[in-house]
Amino acid sequence: MPSRTWGAIRHDGDWEIRIWAPSARSVSVTIGEHTLPARMDATGYWHARAAAEPGAPYRFRVDDTLIPDPACRLQMGDVHGASVLVDHDAYRWTEAWKGREWPEAVLYELHIGTFTPEGTFAAAAGKLAQLASLGITGIEIMPIGQWSGNRGWGYDGVLPFAPHLAYGRPDDVKQFVERAHSLGMMVILDVVMNHLGPDGAYLHASTPEFFDSDRKNPWGAAIDFSQPAVRSFWIECALSWLEDYHLDGLRLDAVHQIAGPGSDQFFNELGTAVQGLKLGRPLHIILEDERNEPVLREKPGYVANWNDDFHHAVHVALTGEEQDYYESFAVDPIGDLVLALEKGHVEQGQKRKGRAVPRGAPSEHLPPIAFVNSTQTHDQVGNRPFGERLIALADPQALQMVFSLLLVSPYIPMIFMGEERGETAPFLFFADYEGELGQRVREGRAAEFQAIAGLGDAIPDPTSLETFEASRLDWTVTDGSRQWQDLTRTCLEFRTRYVVPLLKSGHRASIARRCGDGSLEAQWTFRDGRLSVALNLGSVGAFSQDDEDAGLRFNAIESDPFAFAAWVR
Missing domain, CATH: 2.60.40 (Immunoglobulin-like)
Structure with missing residues (x-):
């Protein structure tokens, strides 16, 4: 597979601009005021070569539809407008970063838009020293590939190669990475390869072959990984973030929805491609796979899986909640926490009260560092009707004890932004869709919680600015925030001094x-x-x-x- 087969890549001052559209009758590329015809090769790729300066706007016209480049590295504005030619080689890196070994990982999940009052990469970079001083060694950023609107979690992106302009331009992302590296912290990006968002996904029009017409997933059309060009698109997306932005790894969202013909081949090719990069630092791929199966972690390149079982056992033990996916963990949460500490996953294919169909497969042969444990995440907080953090639901003494367990036990710990300072502000689900799509989001969210908890219209409007603003971190220094930070620092000093050497052995x-x-x-x-x-x-x-x-x-x-x-x- 060629290293880059999608998008606009600079070669000796010119640009090679490509899109896969095997059923299109004609394709052209408009750069600035000039339009160039593209030619199709035998594999269905259309390509044109043009001279232009970085920063120039461009678009494809596929048959009669004018579209942005699905693999663009930047947009001029929203997802419906022109793309921008980006020369990543023009950035002058000053770092001499050699990366971190995976056993050293202490992850910190953050959402750029609500992490600071400004909601930008530049502002977030100014907070990193505080995190590093506590012993945090890795930043895990929620998705930033551009989606429609300016507010959102990022999981409905439609231009996965391009950082969202609401957060900054490519150089802002790179400066954030350099700042993190200068403080000894890895940077890992959450990427979504299992679907595209509902507004601005022009691949449906240009390249219907990108999707599997016989399958759907919870978010819409399933992606057809049996197509080599589709696998190339996502592998090139991964490599672009790792190479162009000097990232240390990726977290792959909901890989259980990357299914169907070609999916196994995709994971093999992706792992091989990442391992084949010679960037002078370790690269780490984390998975979110709710099936609790160890198969991918047994493949080269994949280091760990988010372990919701640990979270669920802790959450039920502290709150007594038993609705929805907590049901099977409400039978004996302390016993489940024991299982999680001994085996990693709790559900490993055994029959369990509260679950009609067994879930998972044996995983105790995997080392502890193959599991990313957490007591809070964007999912588990934000998918509550009112976005309450655990601190609002549990005894504060008990919460501090399990937080200490999280940070000291040999599994990879992940802190959700603000958790290290006892943050009490909610983290709500928010989006920025207008019109009919915005109404569908509001109604769908209300219907979901009406079915689960009988709340319906009482929940915050996910499309309102107020819901987004309520989710911002409060950086006010209080006695409580100092106490939580002291606890975090003390636990991570112990981890660094004593636990990490054992993990490496x-x-x-x-x-x-x-x-x-x-x-x-x-x-x-x-x-x-x-x-x-x-x-x-x-x-x-x-x-x-x-x-x-x-x-x-x-x-x-x-x-x-x-x-x-x-x-x-």
Whole structure:
């Protein structure tokens, strides 16, 4: 497969501009005031070569439809207008970044638009030093590929190669990456390859072959990965972010929806292509796969999967909620947390009360670093009717204990933005669609929660500016925010000093057990030592392990109903 087969790539001062449209009758490219005919090759790609300066606007005309470049690197304005010629080689990098090994990862998920009052990459770069000082080593950015409108989570993008102008231009993204690297932090981008958004996806018109007419997924038309050109589109998108922006990895959204003929081949080709990059730093691909299957993590290039099971066990243990996907975890949440600490996934194909069909497959053979654990994420907070964070739902003492467990246990921890400072502002679902599409979004959201919780029209309007503004972080410094940051810093200092060296030495065995109604202990053995933890969540346990050598202790584990201890031998 050629390294770049889609979009506009500069060669010796000229531009090679390509689109795959095998059933089109004619294609031309308009650059500025000039229109050039494109020619189709035997594989269905149309291409034209032109001389132009970077920054020039261009479009395709496919038959009678004028469209932006589906693989453009930047737009002039919204998703319906002209694309922009971008020369990534013109940026002068100043970094000497060699990356981080995966066992060192402490991830921080953030949404650029609500992370700061300004909602830009430039403003976000100014906050990174605070995160680095706590021991955070990786930033995971929610999707930034351009979508219709200026407000959104990013999962309805239609131009996945192009950073959204609401956040900044390509150089702003690169300067953010350079700042993160200068502070010792990786940058990982969430990318969506399983669907395109509902407004501005001109591939439906130019290239209907991009989609599988026989399948749909929850968001609309399924993508046809049996087509080599489709696989090339997404692989080139991944490589563009890694090469052009010096990113350290990608998080692939909802890979369980990348299905059908060609999907296995796609994952093999993507992993091979990423591994084939020689960029002088480790590259990491994280998955979101709700099937709880280990197959992809057994392939080269894929390092970990988001582990919702850990989150669900913690959430139910702290809140008692049992609706929807929490149902199977409401039977014995402490027991499930024990399973998560010992095996990674809780649901591994076994029959479970509250679940009609078993889910998952055995995964305990995978090392702890093959699981990204969290106590909050954009999904789990933002898909609540009122976007409440866990701090608004749970006992604050219990919450601090499980947050300590998250940061110290040998699984890869991920913090949701603001969690490290006890943020109480909600994170709501928001979008920026108008007219009929905006009405459908409002009605669909209301219907979803009417069915689940009987709330309906009581929920915030996802298309209103107020909903977006309410989701911004509050950076006010308080005694509470200092306490949470001190807790985060203390736990991550312990992790850096003691846990990371063990992870690098190689995992050998894990064991966990319940020690009471709300208590547990766990132990992980590595080649160079052993990590032990003990946790009380509302009751004092009868622990078998001696914690006299505890290197980290919050409250008295032998007497306090809310306590946590960790030690290494």
